[in-house]
Amino acid sequence: MSRRLRLLIAAIGIAALAWLLLATLERGLALAQRYMALPEALRWLLGAVLALLLAGGVAVGAWWLRPRKPRAPVAAPDRPSLEGRLAALRDAGADTEELRSELGELDRRRLGxxxxxxxxxxxxxxxxxxxxxxxxxxxxxxxxxxxxxxxxxxxxxxxxxxxxxxxxxxxxxxxxxxxxxxxxxxxxxxxxxxxxxxxxxxxxxxxxxxxxxxxxxxxxxxxxxxxxxxxxxxxxxxxxxxxxxxxxxxxxxxxxxxxxxxxxxxxxxxxxxxxxxxxxxxxxxxxxxxxxxxxxxPGAASLEPARENAVLAGLHDRTAAVEQAQRAADAERIVTRYARRAIVGAMAAVAPGTDLVIQGALAAGLVRALADLYGVRVTDVEVEALLGQVRMTFRTGTSVVLAVAGNALKAFPGLGTLGGGVLHAFAYALVFDSLGKALAATLAERHQLDQAAAGERLRDLLGDTRGNRLRQLAELTSDALRDR
Missing domain, CATH: 3.40.50.300 (P-loop containing nucleotide triphosphate hydrolases)
Known part of the structure; x- marks a missing residue:
C-alpha cells in the first residue's frame, strides 16, 4: 500500500470519528434541552431513576471486576474418622487392603x-x-x-x-x-x-x-x-x-x-x-x-499438610465408593432374605384373588431393615403410609404381576406344573424383590423415605420382564420351596 493511500485512509478515519463525536454531542445536547423543559417534579423523578441505574451498573461492574479469592482446598476428613470407617468396612467383610496401604504410603513419604x-x-x-x-x-x-x-x-x-x-x-x-x-x-x-x-x-x-x-x-x-x-x-x-x-x-x-x-x-x-x-x-x-x-x-515439610489433605480427600471418595458398594450388597441380601420368607408364607396360606400384600409384617420388616441399613429414621406412620401406597399399586396391578409370573414359570416346566400355589409364591417373590430394590435405590439416592420416588421405581420394576431377573426369582422360588 502506498504512503498516499495510507494517509488518505487515515484522514477518512479521523473525519468519520470526528463526525461521530459531533453527532453524539449534538444528540446529548438535544436530550439535555428536552430534559430541562420537563416539569421540575418529573425531572427529579427521571434523575433519581438514572442515578439508580448508574449506581447499579457501577456496582455490577465492580463485582464483575473484583479480585477473585483463591478457592479453598477440598475439605478432607480427619484421619481417625477415616480409619474408623475402614475398620467398619473390614469388619463387614469388604476388601480395604488397598485403601489401608494408601495410608501407609502417606506415612512413608512424610517420614522420608x-x-x-x-x-x-x-x-x-x-x-x-x-x-x-x-x-x-x-x-x-x-x-x-x-x-x-x-x-x-x-x-x-x-x-x-x-x-x-x-x-x-x-x-x-x-x-x-x-x-x-x-x-x-x-x-x-x-x-x-x-x-x-x-x-x-x-x-x-x-x-x-x-x-x-x-x-x-x-x-x-x-x-x-x-x-x-x-x-x-x-x-x-x-x-x-x-x-x-x-x-x-x-x-x-x-x-x-x-x-x-x-x-x-x-x-x-x-x-x-x-x-x-x-x-x-x-x-x-x-x-x-x-x-x-x-x-x-518452602520444602517438603511445609508442603506436607496440603499433600496429606489431598490424599485423605481422595481416600474419602474411594472409601465412600466402597461403602456404597457394600451397602448395595447388604441391601441385595436383605431383599433376597425377605423375598424367600414371602415365598414360604405364600405357600402356607394361598388365597387366589386376594391382595398380594397380605404379609404386612414382612413388608414392614423389609422397609425397616433397609432404612436401618442406609441410616434413615422412619416412623410407624411413614411405614404404614408407604405400605398403603404399595397395596394400592399391587391391587391395581395384580393381573400384571400374575401375568408376568405365569409367563416366567413357563420357562421352568417343573415349577409351572405345580399349580396356583407356585404361581402365587413366585408372584410374592416378584413383589418383594421389586419393593426392596425400589426402596433401596430411593434411600441410597435421596437419603429419606420418599414415597413418590419409591412408588415410581416400584411400578417400573413390576413390569420388568428381563429374562435374567425372572430366572433368578424363579430359582429363588424353587430353592425356597425345596427347603420348605
Whole structure:
C-alpha cells in the first residue's frame, strides 16, 4: 500500500470519528434541552431513576471486576474418622487392603522427607520426554505410540536448589479403555507435593476440567505447554496470556517449554538422493525449573499438610465408593432374605384373588431393615403410609404381576406344573424383590423415605420382564420351596 493511500485512509478515519463525536454531542445536547423543559417534579423523578441505574451498573461492574479469592482446598476428613470407617468396612467383610496401604504410603513419604513432583496430562503430550529433561540419565520409556506409560515410575533427581526430589511419570489420561490407568495417574497426583500439568497447546474442555480438579486440592500446580519450539516469541507470549485467562487462575504458573526428544525428518542430498535423519532436539526447560524452584521453595515439610489433605480427600471418595458398594450388597441380601420368607408364607396360606400384600409384617420388616441399613429414621406412620401406597399399586396391578409370573414359570416346566400355589409364591417373590430394590435405590439416592420416588421405581420394576431377573426369582422360588 502506498504512503498516499495510507494517509488518505487515515484522514477518512479521523473525519468519520470526528463526525461521530459531533453527532453524539449534538444528540446529548438535544436530550439535555428536552430534559430541562420537563416539569421540575418529573425531572427529579427521571434523575433519581438514572442515578439508580448508574449506581447499579457501577456496582455490577465492580463485582464483575473484583479480585477473585483463591478457592479453598477440598475439605478432607480427619484421619481417625477415616480409619474408623475402614475398620467398619473390614469388619463387614469388604476388601480395604488397598485403601489401608494408601495410608501407609502417606506415612512413608512424610517420614522420608523427599519432594515428590507428579508430571500429569493427556497421552502424547511429551510427559516422559520432559522427565528425561528434568532428570538427565533417567531411563524413560518413549516411542511413537500414544500412551506408552503403563505404570507409575519414580525418577530421583536434584531440584535447582540442590534438594533431592522424585519425579513421578504417570499414565496419560484420555486414553481409550484406560480408566484404570487414569485412576492410577490421579491417585499419584494426589500423593505428590506439586504437580506439573503438561499440554501441547490450547486446553480442551477435558483438560480444563482436569486442571480445575487438580487445583481444588490447593497444592503447587504448574501448567507446562510443551513443544513451544514450533512458535516464535510473539506467539508464545500470546498463547501464555490466553492460557492464563482461560485457566481461570487455577495454575500457580504457566510456562512454555520444549522437552526435546528425538526429531526425525528426510533430507535431500546434493546428488538428488534422500536420507532419513534422526537427531536429538535440545530441551528448553529453564522456565519450568524456575517455576518449580519458586513453588517448592518452602520444602517438603511445609508442603506436607496440603499433600496429606489431598490424599485423605481422595481416600474419602474411594472409601465412600466402597461403602456404597457394600451397602448395595447388604441391601441385595436383605431383599433376597425377605423375598424367600414371602415365598414360604405364600405357600402356607394361598388365597387366589386376594391382595398380594397380605404379609404386612414382612413388608414392614423389609422397609425397616433397609432404612436401618442406609441410616434413615422412619416412623410407624411413614411405614404404614408407604405400605398403603404399595397395596394400592399391587391391587391395581395384580393381573400384571400374575401375568408376568405365569409367563416366567413357563420357562421352568417343573415349577409351572405345580399349580396356583407356585404361581402365587413366585408372584410374592416378584413383589418383594421389586419393593426392596425400589426402596433401596430411593434411600441410597435421596437419603429419606420418599414415597413418590419409591412408588415410581416400584411400578417400573413390576413390569420388568428381563429374562435374567425372572430366572433368578424363579430359582429363588424353587430353592425356597425345596427347603420348605
Amino acid at each position: 522427607g523427599r519432594l515428590y513432583i507428579a508430571v500429569f496430562g493427556e497421552i502424547s503430550t511429551g510427559k516422559s520426554t520432559l522427565i528425561g529433561a528434568l532428570v538427565p540419565g533417567a531411563a524413560v520409556r518413549s516411542d511413537a505410540r500414544g500412551g506408552t506409560t503403563r505404570d507409575v515410575a519414580h525418577y530421583e533427581g536434584t531440584a535447582p536448589d540442590g534438594t533431592a526430589w522424585a519425579i513421578a511419570d504417570v499414565p496419560g489420561t484420555a486414553e481409550a479403555d484406560g480408566d484404570a490407568r487414569e485412576r492410577m495417574a490421579r491417585e499419584e497426583a494426589l500423593r505428590a507435593h506439586a504437580v506439573v500439568y503438561v499440554c501441547a497447546g490450547d486446553l480442551t474442555r477435558t483438560q480444563g476440567e482436569e486442571l480445575r480438579w487438580l487445583g481444588d486440592f490447593g497444592k503447587p500446580l504448574v501448567l507446562a505447554v510443551n513443544k513451544a519450539d514450533q512458535w516464535d516469541d510473539a506467539e508464545r507470549e500470546r498463547i501464555t496470556r490466553h492460557l492464563r485467562a482461560s485457566s481461570g487462575g487455577v495454575p500457580d504458573a504457566v510456562v512454555m517449554l520444549s522437552a526435546g526428544g528425538e526429531e526425525r525428518f528426510t533430507r535431500r542430498l546434493a546428488d538428488g538422493s534422500t536420507e532419513d535423519v534422526r537427531r536429538q532436539r535440545k530441551p528448553e526447560v529453564g522456565g519450568l525449573l524456575d517455576a518449580l524452584a519458586r513453588l517448592v521453595a
